[in-house]
Amino acid sequence: MANLTDVQSWAHELMAHHITERGWSFGFDHAKMRAGLCDFKKKRISVSRYLAARYEDDEVRQILLHEIAHALAGSKAGHGPKWRTIAKQIGYDGKRTHDGSAANDLAPIVGYCPAGHEFFRFKRATRPLSCGRCSRGFNRDSLITWHQRDAL
Ligand SMILES: [Zn+2]
Ligand SMILES: [Zn+2]
Incomplete structure (x- = not known):
């Protein structure tokens, strides 16, 4: 710090x-x-x-x-x-x-795809997103699950 x-x-x-x-x-x-x-x-x-x-x-x-x-x-x-x-x-x-x-450290929402790729967001996604690193285009097998992090 x-x-x-x-x-x-x-x-x-x-x-x-x-x-x-x-x-x-x-x-x-x-x-x-x-x-x-x-x-x-x-x-x-x-x-x-x-x-x-x-x-x-x-x-x-x-x-x-x-x-x-x-x-x-x-x-x-x-x-x-x-x-x-x-x-x-x-x-x-x-x-x-x-x-x-x-600045990802400060993003309140973190998401993971099934393969463990990490994503950071400041707002909750309004529709399902899949991992762009695992598959080009939308793919249900690579859905990202989002988690709200503790207050920063
Ligand atoms: Zn620069
Ligand atoms: Zn992935």
Whole structure:
């Protein structure tokens, strides 16, 4: 569990170290679907206060590096080769994606297909869904069963 005061000081330290362009700032946001954000227009890197508080210190530093690499690579780079090269150079290990899937920790509904593939949702599905990894198209044999998780 990272402490938000620490997160803020790592952010300033890492940004000062890696970003030479002036005008970048850091802040927390309230996102639940993604851990970090790099806003090129506002020149602002932000991290979800909810997710930051749930992650281990190392994980949060990785999220910061992920976003710093976006700031360095530019908005057009996406997650392409330029971004990947920079991200690697500054120490991002790329073991997890931090654009959405990491936010699965916060999804209140989890589902499993008979083969054990895991799915996360923020809302209950309105019709039966089958596992897209087990079979293309709808298949009754691969129905996903949904479970509400405890309050997060
Ligand atoms: Zn990204
Ligand atoms: Zn499956």
